[in-house]
Amino acid sequence: MGGAAVESAAGDAKETQAVQAATSEKARGEKPKKRRRLKVAHPERCIGCLGCMFACSRINTGTASLQDSAIKIQTRGGIEGDFVVVVCRGCENPPCVRACPSGALERKEDGRVVFHKELCTGCGKCEEACLIGAISLGKDGKAIKCKHCGACVAFCPHDVLELEEVPA
Amino acid sequence: MLRKVLYIDLSRGESWSIERQDLFDEWLGGTGVGIRLLMEECPEGADPLSPAAPIILSIGPLNGLFPVATKAVATFKSPLTSELGESYAGGRLHLAMRFAGHEAIVIRGRAQGPSYISISGGKVLIKDATSIWGVDAQTAGMILREHEPGMGRRSIIRIGPAGEALVRFAGVVVDTYRHFGRLGLGATFGSKNLKAVVVSGTERAEVPDARRYREVYNRLYAKTVQTDAMEKYHDIGTSVNINVLNWLKGLPTKNFQLTSFSEAEKISGEVFADKYLFRRLSCAGCPIGCVHIAALKTAFSPHHEFEVRKVSYDFEPIYSLGSNLGVSSAEGVLQLIDVCERMGLDVISAGVVLSWATEAYERDMITPQETLGVPLQWNNVQGYISALEKIVKAPNEFYAALARGAEFASARYGGQDFAMTLGGNEVAGYHTGPASMLGQLVGVRHSHLDNAGYSIDQKAAKKQLSPEEMVDEIIKEDNSRGVFNSLVGCLFARGVYTEENIIDALGAVGIAKTGEDLHLLGKKIFDEKYKFKTREGFDLSRARLPGRFFKTVSTLGKVTPETMEEMLRIYRKKRGWS
The missing domain is CATH 1.10.569.10 (Aldehyde Ferredoxin Oxidoreductase Protein, subunit A, domain 2)
Structure with a gap:
């Protein structure tokens, strides 16, 4: 079975913190050369277990929820059809950022998009701007934005997802 | 966790929700809650195809929260055997019920015409299904998909023409490829003019301590994917x-x-x-x-x-x-x-x-x-x-x-000797020996999955087991599966969910149980089911064993009627039945 390294899930959570730390005041000034981006490498291998969605909500919000997951598994034509993995692809020039009127979505110099939840008004402009539907409003009415932390990658049993490094 | 029961009355076209914390505290969830609700809802001697016979769908405390806790259970009076009807389905129903906020759903009565139930969180609608009555189960699912909300997180369960025609072994198709297959729930749906139930919701499942939850989750997940348990x-x-x-x-x-x-x-x-x-x-x-x-x-x-x-x-x-x-x-x-x-x-x-x-x-x-x-x-x-x-x-x-x-x-045309049923239910694919036969005969729903007698026979093929040891194993499985089926886990993951792991997982969602609590609960659930069975006419002492079982060689050689009689006697004695 595919590389579901559970220990690395905890590691990834730590790495998430590391990524967050990198965006903090302290790290500003240094220019990271690369950023990490989630890649839907093999969507055709998906078995529809929704493990990625549960990992996202469990690790990022501490609950079990499908609504609060930043990655979504959908079916086209029901379970007899194909699974579709809907998740942020980390655009170079992100339309969600351009559409956000409140500054809640901010593009960093290295290309990462950081979400400032406290600034989000829940207007839904980002949702309209993203053609692939990768950003949506959660149960609390605020945007749910993929952080490219890789929590989902560790819980995909079929290697559908990968975390890649892209030049800043 | 919301401990609610959703009641839907098809005759009156009404629905309401009741908080039943006491029910879930006592019976845990899943099959425990299911059998208790059946006892409350189903009048003695009710015709299984009459409006009086209820359908109960229930999930348990681990659904949506832990790996491979992926089943929902349907409890009803079986149109096939006229006693306990109990069937499990995977797919997404367990999840949809969790996020709709209903751990149990009771469906009563009979709709006036073809109908389906649409449950979206707290919103329950009984809708007209005339245009899909008579449509096959696969197509009916596709049509409902176009009309109902909750793409990606909903569950659609429906019957085909067999359920509508009240075939006594009609099933309910769950989310394509999964089923409430056994014991005729499809006919119960049909008798209620109920073509389908669609469930979706957006609740989240909260846990008291997210860190502990993640720790237990990771451990169970690792055991699921990294060992040969599955x-x-x-x-x-x-x-x-x-x-x-x-x-x-x-x-x-x-x-x-x-x-x-x-x-x-x-x-x-x-x-x-x-x-x-x-x-x-x-x-x-x-x-x-x-x-x-x-x-x-x-x-x-x-x-x-x-x-x-x-x-x-x-x-x-x-x-x-x-x-x-x-x-x-x-x-x-x-x-x-x-x-x-x-x-x-x-x-x-x-x-x-x-x-x-x-x-x-x-x-x-x-x-x-x-x-x-x-x-x-x-x-x-x-x-x-x-x-x-x-x-x-x-x-x-x-x-x-x-x-x-x-x-x-x-019974009508003859050939009872080779009508392969136990407890009125057509048997599963094993003639491994006496434990498989006894297991299906005494099991609460006369299924190979009640106690996996087939597996006990296969064990006995390697290392000899006495009739008493076999009976002990059957009783152990009978009881412990009552607990596991209350969580509600997939039986394929029973190797992952050891008693310690069940206790840890329950603890992580805020339910404190000891091993002793679980043993008592397993026995109590079994007894409650037998109470229903005997009330509805099941009598183990009169249960029929088709002669064919004794004529055809099994994995453990030919089984004799004497062996079965002895094992039945031991079983009754150990259960405290005269």
């Missing part, structure tokens, strides 16, 4: 057992006349995997992906024109519609499974009813006039397809009798 379900799947049981002389063949099939190699799990398997699917919340889907490609003209059907297969349907009917091609088995899917028939019962009919036809107990010219012969797939369609349409008394199951049909 490997056999992942690779070839349950159908790997076709070859295994064939070698062990435990694979029922041609209505249990034989226990090895000369053509088994042609319908083995390996053949299905190598030649027909094209994808595997998971129930939501399970990383294993045991749902094996075959592509059945059939030419419909000589000009390279094909139709392709996607059919899910497992061990049991390959036994019931394969070796048990002498069908020696994978295509033939897949065609028969596909007909059952569309009609909404339970595959095990369908196969065993047909195998009884084939033998009765061979012995001239049934005439071609009665079969309306359909040749019921081993390996005659077209004949079997035609017979299945006629069981649903019931054009004469014979097919109407078949639609009531093998027990009823054999």
Whole structure:
């Protein structure tokens, strides 16, 4: 079975913190050369277990929820059809950022998009701007934005997802 | 966690929700809560197809929260056996119920005309289903998908024409490829004019301590994917057992006349995997992906024109519609499974009813006039397809009798010795020895999954077990599965959910239980089910064991009536029954 390294899930959570730390005041000034981006490498291998969605909500919000997951598994034509993995692809020039009127979505110099939840008004402009539907409003009415932390990658049993490094 | 029961009355067109913390505290969830609600709701002696007989759907405290806790349970009065009806389905229903905020749903009454229930969180609507009444189960699902909310997180459960026609072994199709298959829930739906139930919601499941939850989750997940606890379900799947049981002389063949099939190699799990398997699917919340889907490609003209059907297969349907009917091609088995899917028939019962009919036809107990010219012969797939369609349409008394199951049909036409039912339920694909027979006879729902007697026999084939040791194992499984089925976990993951792990997982969602608590609960759930069974007329001392079981050699050799009598006596004594 595919590389579901559970220990690395905890590691990834730590790495998430590391990524967050990198965006903090302290790290500003240094220019990271690369950023990490989630890649839907093999969507055709998906078995529809929704493990990625549960990992996202469990690790990022501490609950079990499908609504609060930043990655979504959908079916086209029901379970007899194909699974579709809907998740942020980390655009170079992100339309969600351009559409956000409140500054809640901010593009960093290295290309990462950081979400400032406290600034989000829940207007839904980002949702309209993203053609692939990768950003949506959660149960609390605020945007749910993929952080490219890789929590989902560790819980995909079929290697559908990968975390890649892209030049800043 | 919300501990609510949603009540829906189809006769009055009303629904309401009641907080029942006490119920969940006492009975945990799943099958515990299910049997308790059935006792509350179902009047003694109610006709299972009358408005008085309820349908109860329930989930447990681990659903949506832990890996492989992926089942929902339906509890009802069985139209097939007229006593306890209990059936489990995977797919997404467990999740949809969790996020809709209903741990249990009670459906009462009878709608005036064809209807379906749409549950979206707290919103419950009873809608007109006239335009999809008569539509096959697969198409009905596709149509409802277009009309109902909750894409990606909903569950659609529905019946096919068999349920509408009240075939006593009609099932309910759950989210494509999963089913409430056994004991006739589909007929109960049909009797209520209920075509489908669609469930979705956006609640989240909170836990008291997120850190502890993640810690226990990671441990159980690691055990699921990194050990061999579930490997056999992942690779070839349950159908790997076709070859295994064939070698062990435990694979029922041609209505249990034989226990090895000369053509088994042609319908083995390996053949299905190598030649027909094209994808595997998971129930939501399970990383294993045991749902094996075959592509059945059939030419419909000589000009390279094909139709392709996607059919899910497992061990049991390959036994019931394969070796048990002498069908020696994978295509033939897949065609028969596909007909059952569309009609909404339970595959095990369908196969065993047909195998009884084939033998009765061979012995001239049934005439071609009665079969309306359909040749019921081993390996005659077209004949079997035609017979299945006629069981649903019931054009004469014979097919109407078949639609009531093998027990009823054999009482009417003879051949009870080879009507392979236990407790009125058509048996699963094992003739491994006495534990399998006893297990299905005494089991609460007369299923091989009540206590896995087949597995105890296989253990006994390696290391001798006394009748008493076998009975002890059966009782242990009877009781412990009552707890596991209250969580509600998939039985394939029973190796992952040791007692310690169950206690830890429950602790992580805020339910404190000791091992002793769980033992007592398991026994109490079993007793409550037997209370219902005996109240509705089940009498173990009068239960019928088909003579065929004693004539055909099993994995453990020929089973004698004396062995069974002894084991039954030990079982009764250990249960404290006179």
